Amino acid sequence: MSEPTSGKKGAADPLPAAPRSRRAALLAWAGAAVAPFGARPALGQGTTAAPWPSQPVRYINPYPAGGPTDTLSRLWCARMSALTGQQFVVDNRSGSAGNVGATVIARAAPDGYTIGLGGIATHAIAPTLYAALPFDPAKDFTFLSGLWRLPNLLVINNDLPARSVPELIALLRANPGRYSYGSAGSGTTIHLSGELFKKLAGVDVIHVPYRGTAPAMVDLIAGRIHMIFDNIPTALAQAREGKVRPLAVTTAQRSPVVPDIPTMAEFLPGYEMTSWTCVCGPAGLPAPVVARISALARQALESEDLRRAFAGHGATAWWTSPEDIAAHRAAEQERLAPLIRAIGARVD
The missing domain is CATH 3.40.190.10 (Periplasmic binding protein-like II)
Structure with missing residues (x-):
């Protein structure tokens, strides 16, 4: 996906300052960030009785407000709100190159009311770049749809x-x-x-x-x-x-x-480096919810107005099935790992 463009030299990620491991710090920060988003019943007590969504949806953006990911995310959320009649609220949870927000998504309740932005940085590069992550990109998420390519x-x-x-x-x-x-x-x-x-x-x-x-x-x-x-x-x-x-x-x-x-x-056959993003939720989302989100995401991404809006920011709308985006993530991690290792880009 696309990187933050903040030019504030020396600015630090908002992680706890106590001397602890990166994994522990991220878990602590993400745990604090997973605040209740309105009262909602547990699965089996009403959340799946009505078609998703029957209440507002929180969309986690792991990057700061004001950047390209924020603008494009808000365009998609606005379209989803128009299609469903429910508010999609963008919640920016930035820090550690997107890993804080990804952790919030992974630790959310698997009911479809906390979803968010995944992509190449957090789900394909981070597993090789970081010595330890507070989430497993392959096991801790339900992949729902591609979103855009940039x-x-x-x-x-x-x-x-x-x-x-x-x-x-x-x-x-x-x-x-x-x-x-x-x-x-x-x-x-x-x-x-x-x-x-x-x-x-x-x-x-x-x-x-x-x-x-x-x-x-x-x-x-x-x-x-x-x-x-x-x-x-x-x-x-x-x-x-x-x-x-x-x-x-x-x-x-x-x-x-x-x-x-x-x-x-x-000029250089085989060259490709695309910042891609996807919509994902925590592992364990019920199959009917996954199918519903995927179908609505497709309807949103194939709408002419959203395609034009994305193009205005240099992005191409990109719908995929849940199965295809999960396979794409795995293939991208495998493709990029040797390059990351070869250049010694490792974060302990």
Whole structure:
């Protein structure tokens, strides 16, 4: 999925300060965050008597308010509210690169009234990136539907003498270790996009991690770094203003938002790095609830108004069956694990 873009240098995740393990700290924070969301009866005492939803639904967004994931989540929740007549309330539970919010979802009651945002960061990258997690992505969630796919966009400093990916590769090969790329931090899709590029292109480029892509973009425009594989909403806005030069998107197919920009795979076969998201709930959701949420999610994601709204933010609406999104998550974890291990991106 897409990474937070906060540029507040030195800002810390809101985790308990007591000296304890990462896993214990996350569990404590998530446990405190799972507050009752209105009184609701236990399963078997009324929650499944009426078609889901018969009351407001809490949607956990594991990232801060105001970013791309928040905007896109609210668009989907608004559409779901219109379809069901029940309010879908976005609850931002950020911290530890999305792991705090994911833990809240995993620990919720399995009744369908707490669901939330999953995706590549928490459910495919985190299992390899983190030495210990307070949840098991394969066992602690019920996957309900794909939600959106969002490419990263390779943009370079305007002064760089390259106007295409082949020209950039030639420049980098002729100057090993001279150029650098920024990222939103170790293990993000922005970082992995750069490392996959280095691997497939056979180039030596220095990785400069930032605390969010906002300060990285400032340095790119100023020429202090030379390129970045940024989330398309931010990168495209800067490119359209002429502040940076766009070269390629990281998805396997061209983005319908910018169909004139080529893919990395057109020059480096096998290249793909897509920020994908999904709707998930805790493990053990009843089959009728899963089927109902999946059907409504499909209706929402296939509506023309939501597709247009997503496209306006660089995203492509993406419905899948619950079975397909669970299989996709597992395949993505397996695909990315060797790359994460190879670059030594490990958080203890």
